[in-house]
Amino acid sequence: MEESRQLIMLPGPTNVPPKVMRAMIKPMINHRGPEFRELYEGILGNAKYVFQTKGDVVVLTSSGTGGVECAVTNVIQGARKIIVPVGGIFGQRLRETIAVMGGEPIEIPVDWKRAVTMDMIENVIKKEKDAKAVAVIYNETSTGSTIKCMREIGEFCNEHDLLFIVDAISILGGDSLPVDDWHVDICIAGSQKCLMSPPGLAILSISDKAWSTIEKAENIFYFNLKSYRKYKEEGQTPFTPAIPLYYALDEALKMIREEGLENVFFRHKVCAKAFYRAVEEMELVPFTEEEFRSNTVIAINNPPKVSDVSLREILRRKYKVVIAGGQGKLKGSIFRIGTMGKISRAEVMQTIGALNMTFRDLGYESKFDGSISAAKEVFEKETI
Amino acid sequence: MEESRQLIMLPGPTNVPPKVMRAMIKPMINHRGPEFRELYEGILGNAKYVFQTKGDVVVLTSSGTGGVECAVTNVIQGARKIIVPVGGIFGQRLRETIAVMGGEPIEIPVDWKRAVTMDMIENVIKKEKDAKAVAVIYNETSTGSTIKCMREIGEFCNEHDLLFIVDAISILGGDSLPVDDWHVDICIAGSQKCLMSPPGLAILSISDKAWSTIEKAENIFYFNLKSYRKYKEEGQTPFTPAIPLYYALDEALKMIREEGLENVFFRHKVCAKAFYRAVEEMELVPFTEEEFRSNTVIAINNPPKVSDVSLREILRRKYKVVIAGGQGKLKGSIFRIGTMGKISRAEVMQTIGALNMTFRDLGYESKFDGSISAAKEVFEKETI
Numbered sequence: 001m002e003e004s005r006q007l008i009m010l011p012g013p014t015n016v017p018p019k020v021m022r023a024m025i026k027p028m029i030n031h032r033g034p035e036f037r038e039l040y041e042g043i044l045g046n047a048k049y050v051f052q053t054k055g056d057v058v059v060l061t062s063s064g065t066g067g068v069e070c071a072v073t074n075v076i077q078g079a080r081k082i083i084v085p086v087g088g089i090f091g092q093r094l095r096e097t098i099a100v101m102g103g104e105p106i107e108i109p110v111d112w113k114r115a116v117t118m119d120m121i122e123n124v125i126k127k128e129k130d131a132k133a134v135a136v137i138y139n140e141t142s143t144g145s146t147i148k149c150m151r152e153i154g155e156f157c158n159e160h161d162l163l164f165i166v167d168a169i170s171i172l173g174g175d176s177l178p179v180d181d182w183h184v185d186i187c188i189a190g191s192q193k194c195l196m197s198p199p200g201l202a203i204l205s206i207s208d209k210a211w212s213t214i215e216k217a218e219n220i221f222y223f224n225l226k227s228y229r230k231y232k233e234e235g236q237t238p239f240t241p242a243i244p245l246y247y248a249l250d251e252a253l254k255m256i257r258e259e260g261l262e263n264v265f266f267r268h269k270v271c272a273k274a275f276y277r278a279v280e281e282m283e284l285v286p287f288t289e290e291e292f293r294s295n296t297v298i299a300i301n302n303p304p305k306v307s308d309v310s311l312r313e314i315l316r317r318k319y320k321v322v323i324a325g326g327q328g329k330l331k332g333s334i335f336r337i338g339t340m341g342k343i344s345r346a347e348v349m350q351t352i353g354a355l356n357m358t359f360r361d362l363g364y365e366s367k368f369d370g371s372i373s374a375a376k377e378v379f380e381k382e383t384i
Numbered sequence: 385m386e387e388s389r390q391l392i393m394l395p396g397p398t399n400v401p402p403k404v405m406r407a408m409i410k411p412m413i414n415h416r417g418p419e420f421r422e423l424y425e426g427i428l429g430n431a432k433y434v435f436q437t438k439g440d441v442v443v444l445t446s447s448g449t450g451g452v453e454c455a456v457t458n459v460i461q462g463a464r465k466i467i468v469p470v471g472g473i474f475g476q477r478l479r480e481t482i483a484v485m486g487g488e489p490i491e492i493p494v495d496w497k498r499a500v501t502m503d504m505i506e507n508v509i510k511k512e513k514d515a516k517a518v519a520v521i522y523n524e525t526s527t528g529s530t531i532k533c534m535r536e537i538g539e540f541c542n543e544h545d546l547l548f549i550v551d552a553i554s555i556l557g558g559d560s561l562p563v564d565d566w567h568v569d570i571c572i573a574g575s576q577k578c579l580m581s582p583p584g585l586a587i588l589s590i591s592d593k594a595w596s597t598i599e600k601a602e603n604i605f606y607f608n609l610k611s612y613r614k615y616k617e618e619g620q621t622p623f624t625p626a627i628p629l630y631y632a633l634d635e636a637l638k639m640i641r642e643e644g645l646e647n648v649f650f651r652h653k654v655c656a657k658a659f660y661r662a663v664e665e666m667e668l669v670p671f672t673e674e675e676f677r678s679n680t681v682i683a684i685n686n687p688p689k690v691s692d693v694s695l696r697e698i699l700r701r702k703y704k705v706v707i708a709g710g711q712g713k714l715k716g717s718i719f720r721i722g723t724m725g726k727i728s729r730a731e732v733m734q735t736i737g738a739l740n741m742t743f744r745d746l747g748y749e750s751k752f753d754g755s756i757s758a759a760k761e762v763f764e765k766e767t768i
Contacts, residue, residue: 028390
């Protein structure tokens with residue numbers, strides 16, 4: 001297949017900045033030597049800035065899902081019963097992980113067009129007095145919905161001595177998540193989403209409260225957090241790390257720190273807003289109810305008579321823009337766009353343009369001018 | 385720390401060829417799209433050539449140790465009792481993995497200077513009639529020893545309906561291992577050893593016989609081989625793969641195929657032979673007994689009065705050659721050199737030179753001329 005530069009508008013992996021890509025080809029080093037120590041310590045320092053935590057951070061060589069398995073398997077022996085809202089594929093996966101790892105997931109079913117609310121959580125906790133943790137998908141990648149009561153959940157967990165575990169894979173670095181302020185005990189991020197690095201690393205923050213539960217964990221090998229903590233003292237990981245991906249993450253975190261977290265969040269917010277406005281003008285309907293809409297994943301209902309597969313195929317082949325389809329029960333009925341990482345006006349406007357052209361190719365008369373103007377207006381007003 | 389090109393003579397990671405490094409910076413792609421499918425299918429085809437198998441191959445985003453955990457956890461429910469020779473750190477780790485994952489490891493203690501022999505295995509199997517598998521470290525990275533009766537173990541396992549599980553992380557692609565011929569049911573390799581790629585991927589071959597045991601496996605998530613098999617049909621992995629590392633592995637496997645497996649093995653053998661000859665002339669003593677010496681990891685006793693730490697420190701700082709020390713109970717008493725991947729006369733001769741110079745810096749009178757001549761002679765005789 002011919003190599004070609006595409007605009008990657010997936011909800012991960014995202015467009016990786018050239019500087020981050022180039023960081024991968026730095027000369028190979030010893031993962032038990034001083035160069036790796038300096039690299040790893042630099043990453044951890046900047047990751048703490050992005051997580052807004054004074055707690056521990058570790059980096060695993062695995063996908064984000066591996067990071068979630070790591071979090072669950074390390075707490076499950078001390079916190080067997082875990083409350084988990086399920087409103088999409090990743091909520092389902094989290095529930096399944098808890099069950100598979102020997103825990104007891106208490107599911108809160110959530111409308112896939114919405115996200116869990118505080119009253120739903122409180123209602124369940126009243127009945128499940130021996131629950132030890134609440135685990136949530138902060139941003140449900142499969143539906144484009146974001147939990148809006150994170151601070152409240154964190155405060156509640158803090159007051160009731162529950163662990164607060166947050167899968168923030170598709171949102172950390174793209175929207176507000178002050179881990180310490182919000183009393184998040186374990187937060188899981190992935191390298192290939194808002195952290196604009198290639199896929200292959202999971203990054204976890206761990207609070208002191210979480211550590212006291214993790215102490216009880218036994219019979220874990222590759223995902224053993226106690227090993228990661230022990231080796232971290234020497235600036236190492238227990239098993240051979242994916243060195244080039246660590247170099248890339250290091251560079252990306254430096255770029256985020258340089259831009260400033262608040263600026264980064266604002267940029268994501270404006271890009272998402274431009275998309276939602278354009279979509280509205282195109283007479284398309286976002287899948288997610290307005291109050292829960294994500295700033296990092298935009299999910300949109302397919303217009304009637306437009307084939308999901310053709311839409312993505314034409315976008316990719318003819319206009320070199322890559323977006324995602326629906327997953328699970330949403331397969332064929334929605335499409336999803338990632339607004340993550342080094343996202344800016346250029347990528348948003350190109351995608352809106354290509355979407356309009358593709359719809360026309362497919363015989364759906366979308367309002368090209370109106371959508372472009374609406375998005376443009378957002379960028380001009382917000383001046384990013 | 386200043387970036388500097390070092391000669392990486394570790395038993396992994398190794399010197400990655402520039403072409404393989406550059407493959408990592410190919411434009412980002414969708415891991416659920418046609419480009420990844422083509423990439424993954426190409427990798428699997430060439431990996432089958434290197435494993436010499438017609439069976440299945442899968443690639444995981446994890447270190448080699450993750451690959452071993454994957455193999456063990458997928459068979460342990462159908463094959464609880466596993467015979468495992470232990471003659472070094474990685475044998476210990478394999479035994480521990482089996483125990484941690486709920487299996488019953490039957491240890492065959494092996495002298496760390498040697499490797500297991502066929503009679504040792506037969507003796508144990510006579511007593512352990514309900515054992516379901518034999519799991520071995522083909523090449524013990526911590527001691528530089530290689531099992532020399534692999535074919536016999538494989539035939540024995542085949543005749544007695546035992547699974548034969550082989551950790552070949554530090555040897556696959558560097559020495560003979562015809563997976564199908566030797567009746568290996570699961571073979572685990574790592575990207576960063578003889579496969580001369582960056583670290584971060586584990587590659588597993590799986591026989592039909594292994595699959596029938598794996599069918600019984602439940603409650604596995606990240607390392608669930610049945611998921612990997614299912615997604616492989618679509619040219620995908622169940623969780624987001626470390627795309628740049630897949631590109632690198634793809635390039636490295638193509639290079640191996642182009643050179644030809646027998647040529648690659650011969651090159652490793654000659655490089656190792658040159659090292660062993662030079663070491664002898666330097667009046668140093670290899671840690672491993674002659675008949676078990678590895679062609680990919682050279683372990684050498686530290687000469688008396690030479691500090692292990694100073695040796696590696698001077699080598700690295702002054703001569704930019706990176707080698708490894710001893711692990712576990714061998715810490716401080718041996719040093720280890722990897723002869724893996726794109727190893728050739730140049731790297732071997734540079735390392736022998738730098739070793740001699742370092743020994744002199746440390747006041748140990750090594751026989752420079754003799755060792756250089758001895759190594760040179762090996763290369764001239766063997767004409768590689």
